[in-house]
Amino acid sequence: MKKLLLSSIAFVFLLTSCGSKTKGELVGVQGKKWYPEKPYGMELIPRGSFIMGKSEEDQAKVLNAPTKTVTVRSFYMDDTEITNSEYRQFVEWVKDSITRTRLAILADELGLGPEDGGIGDYAFKDADTTRASVYDKYMLDNYSGMGETGYEGRALNKDEDLIWDTSDYPDEYYAEVMDSLYIPEEESYNGQRSIDVTKLKYKYSWMDIEAAARAAKKGKGSRKDFIRTEELEIYPDTTVWIRDFEYSYNEPMHNDYFWHDAYSEYPVVGISWQQAKAFCNWRTKFKNDDQKSRGKQFVNQFRLPTEAEWEYAARGGIEGGTYPWGGPYVISDTGCFMANFKPQRGDYAADAALYTVEAKSYEPNDFNLYNMAGNVAEWTNSSYDPSAYDYVSTMNPNGGDQSNTRKVIRGGSWKDVAYFLQVSTRDYEYADSARSYIGFRTVQDYMGEEDSTQ
CATH class of the missing domain: 3.90.1580.10 (paralog of FGE (formylglycine-generating enzyme))
Known part of the structure; x- marks a missing residue:
C-alpha cells in the first residue's frame, strides 16, 4: 500500500512537471505588470x-x-x-457612512429589509443571504457579532441615495434616525437646525510597524499587540x-x-x-x-x-x-x-x-x-x-x-x-x-x- 501511494505521488509530480510552462527554469512568480497612476493633484519629488x-x-x-x-x-x-473642499469630501463621507450605519442598524433591529420599503431599503446588504457569495456567508457566520456594536464588518447598502429633505422621509423610522444626527431643537436658532458635528467620528486601525520590529528583535509580542485603534471627531x-x-x-x-x-x-x-x-x-x-x-x-x-x-x-x-x-x-x-x-x-x-x-x-x-x-x-x-x-x-x-x-x-x-x-x-x-x-x-x-x- 505504501509503495502504491509513493508511486501515485511520483506519477502526479511527473505529470505536473511535464505540463509546466516554466520548463523547469527559475522564472519567478508571474504577477501583474505594475503601472501605478500618478496621484491626482500631486507632484513627484525625485530622490536626492x-x-x-x-x-x-x-x-x-x-x-x-x-x-x-x-x-x-x-x-x-x-x-x-x-x-476646505477636499477636507469637506472627508467630512461628507463620514457623515454618509454614519447615517447609513444608523439606518441599517435600526432596520436590522426591526427585522425590515428591501422588500418592506422605507427604512428597509437601507438594511445591511448581507441581510439578504440568498444573493451573498460563499465568502460573504462564511464571514457573516463566523465573524458576525464581533466588535463593540456587533455590526462591525457588515456591508452597508450604498446603492440607495440618502434623503435629506424632511418632507421626503419615507417613514417614521427614517425620521427617527435622521433626528438623532442633528443638534437638539432647543439649541437651534433662526430656524436653522444643523448636523451635530460631535457625532461625526472616524474610526480606523493601523499597525505600529516600528514598535513591532523592535519587539520582534527581542522575540516579544504578537501581531495583535501592535494594532492601534483610533476614533476621533473629524x-x-x-x-x-x-x-x-x-x-x-x-x-x-x-x-x-x-x-x-x-x-x-x-x-x-x-x-x-x-x-x-x-x-x-x-x-x-x-x-x-x-x-x-x-x-x-x-x-x-x-x-x-x-x-x-x-x-x-x-x-x-x-x-x-x-x-x-x-x-x-x-x-x-x-x-x-x-x-x-x-x-x-x-x-x-x-x-x-x-x-x-x-x-x-x-x-x-x-x-x-x-x-x-x-x-x-x-x-x-x-x-x-x-x-x-x-x-x-x-x-x-x-x-x-x-x-x-x-x-x-x-x-x-x-x-x-x-x-x-x-x-x-x-x-x-x-x-x-x-x-x-x-x-x-x-x-x-x-x-x-x-x-x-x-
Whole structure:
C-alpha cells in the first residue's frame, strides 16, 4: 500500500512537471505588470541628498537645526495644502457612512429589509443571504457579532441615495434616525437646525510597524499587540478663529471659512495633527476601495511628510536657499511679496492678504509646489526634539517618537514674520491642538510612473 501511494505521488509530480510552462527554469512568480497612476493633484519629488538645517545665521538663537547632509527617497507630494473642499469630501463621507450605519442598524433591529420599503431599503446588504457569495456567508457566520456594536464588518447598502429633505422621509423610522444626527431643537436658532458635528467620528486601525520590529528583535509580542485603534471627531475646530486672537473680531471667519463655497479652494485650518493623520488613513482607504472595485493592486498609503521630506521638497532642488524661491529676500524684483505672511508689525495686509489665500496662489517652487512658505504652517509626521538632528539617520531621517506629543510644523503662516517662512526654520505644536494658521498636505511613497503606452 505504501509503495502504491509513493508511486501515485511520483506519477502526479511527473505529470505536473511535464505540463509546466516554466520548463523547469527559475522564472519567478508571474504577477501583474505594475503601472501605478500618478496621484491626482500631486507632484513627484525625485530622490536626492541635501544639507538639512540652518546654513545661514540662526537669528533666533534656538540652536535646533545644525546642518546635516541627508538623503531622502522619491515621493509624491500634494502641490497645494489640503483645501476646505477636499477636507469637506472627508467630512461628507463620514457623515454618509454614519447615517447609513444608523439606518441599517435600526432596520436590522426591526427585522425590515428591501422588500418592506422605507427604512428597509437601507438594511445591511448581507441581510439578504440568498444573493451573498460563499465568502460573504462564511464571514457573516463566523465573524458576525464581533466588535463593540456587533455590526462591525457588515456591508452597508450604498446603492440607495440618502434623503435629506424632511418632507421626503419615507417613514417614521427614517425620521427617527435622521433626528438623532442633528443638534437638539432647543439649541437651534433662526430656524436653522444643523448636523451635530460631535457625532461625526472616524474610526480606523493601523499597525505600529516600528514598535513591532523592535519587539520582534527581542522575540516579544504578537501581531495583535501592535494594532492601534483610533476614533476621533473629524470636523474642523472653527472656534480657532476666535480663540487664537483675543480682543479681535474674527466672527465672520468662524461662521463661514470652512463650509462656505467662497472659501472652497482655501487651505483647511482648525485641524489637529491627529485629525490630519485620520484624513490620510481615509484617503488611502477611499483610493484603495476604488482600486479593489476595478481589480487593481492597492496603492501605497497617503501620509504626512517627515520633517526631512518637507524641507527637501520646500527647497525645490535649490541648494542653500533661504526660502522656497531660493533668494534671501521676500520681495521680488518687481516689488511684489513672494508669499502670504505678516510683512510688518501690525500690518497683515501689506502682502494683499489679511488671512489665508487660495491654496494655489503665488508662484510655485521648482518642484511645482505652492505656498511651501506662508499661508498656513503645515503638520509633519515628525516629533519635535531640539536635538533631533544630532541622532536621526542620514537616510530618510525621521524623529517619529509616538510618545512625544510635540509635532513639527513647517513653513510659517499668514500671521508669522518672515523668519518662520525660511525652509530650515523649525517650530512645533501639540498633536491635539488646532490652530487657525496650521494646515497640512500629504505625501505618498513613489513606486514608479504609469506606463503611458498602456
